[in-house]
Amino acid sequence: MTVLCLVELDGTGAADASLRALTFAREVAGPGGQLAVAVFGEDGALAGGAQAGGAQAGGAPAGEELAAYGVTDAYVTGPGQVAGYAPVAWARVLAGLASQTGADAVLAAGTDRGSEVMAHLGALTGLPMAANCVSASRGPGGAGTWQIVRQRWAGLLLEDAELESSPALATVATDTVAPVPAAAPATLAVHAHQPELADGDLAVRATESATRSGGVSLATARVVVGGGRGVGGPDGFAPLEELASLLGGVVGVSRVVTSEGWRPHKQQVGQTGTKITPELYLACGISGAIQHIAGCASAKHIVAVNSDPAAPILSHAEYAVIGDLHKVIPALVAAIKARGSH
């Protein structure tokens, strides 16, 4: 099969989420299948290696990465055609490339941009779009039918579904697919793509207005110290902050904490906040509502500090301390400091 996948760039390489989507796309294409990608050369990672109208081998460093993931053809739309992120224009480019390559499926990572572009592609083509798929394969009805598994409730539920669409449009639930290069790298041809855009496709375009804030981000922190209702109020977070900073991590909170206005929403871990993937999640005074678990289930180790031995968080945690976080956390902070001064 031929599969077309949107690849988002992050600096000079493909974004981690896109590598996961490519791994999924390669599975869908199957042995001997064609894996083509659409890239927008916003930072010239691939565009530098492309020649107008022609194709050439290689292209580094994102080019090498794409070849390692089994990509046979990369279609690069340069900033002269589409400058920066314009969701409708990106979808229009995918629609054109889907026809040009005869793609059986068009995929993107289920990121903010991937989901948005695929929704536009669905609307432009009038086709259904399956969001956050965990697997997809040819359905019993043959070409144009698909058997898919997709996430609902941010992954707390799975849906088995039948998709009837040619091509199939889907986003990939990237938290369930690890990024794995192909057994053998493909020979990559890089094509400079000249898209045909329609009037108004560039009407909505992103301008980046703020630079990244410094410090550790919740999504990528190695340690997250979580605080929930048990913290008791906006003034109870100081020991958690101190512990997080000692461990080189950040504080994350449950939904009740942001709904009460105790902490800003950007610190929320969960279905409507951030999904975290730390080495350690230390959940303090968090009961463990399932929407919160949706955000922290990918933590490598979960340790709960809770005064209630029957709290649901204990069936998701590996270890637990039964007790009042207001006593346990300051004592832990003191113990870490004492250890450091030896």
Place this chain on the structure above:
Amino acid sequence: MEILVCVKRVPQVGGKIVVTADGQDVDTRMAGFAMSPHEECAVEEAIQITERLGGSVSVLTLGPPEAAEQLREALALGAGRAVLLETDGSEWGPVATAGEIAAEARRRDGDGQGYDLLLLGNEAADTGDYQVGVRVAHALGWPCATGIKGIEIADGTVRARREYRGAEELFEFGLPAVITVKEGINLPRYPSLPGRLRAKRAVIETHQPQWRPDGLRKQALRVPETERKQATVLGDGEDAVPALLSLLDELGVLP
């Protein structure tokens, strides 16, 4: 400024999510229902915009008769008018849902009271399709931005902000438009007592759209198989600190 907010009634699941025996739905016998979280913020945002710029807020839902409850929640907060696209409880796909929302916008336009802005949640908590707003925008030929966490409107132009990899990106476009928002754009207010009384008495405009199949057909829902753990208890209270400290040491997270 005439704003339509589209909301969805979803089950309030607590510590556990359970699927019905036939695998077709979430078991809601023990659950309450609520407005999907991003949409609570869409209602709040619409009210704040009309408080600044004047105009009124309509709220719409497509769902069973009981979804009137979520419309009344929005009315209690300050929406002035409510539209129920009443279903028999069957699940509607995103394509058909978007078609009915667009039809309501055109109906209102035909009455000479067209909307300037449609607000939706970025995705529904339950089905998570991530596309209804975008499809509505295409059906109406309006610009659209999704996942928005800040809206400013001046002189018919919208500036919509969203987070992008720890930074922020900005979209600018004209009205009328469709915007989907994420929780965190604001902190929703609580309903006032007069608001609740007004909501109780309000008449809900009801239509009964015809269900249409989607190209994506649900076969069954299931809870993913995960390792059910029961935490190993390290100890009680401060007495557990030495054990906790050596665990952190083992995990390699100590300074």
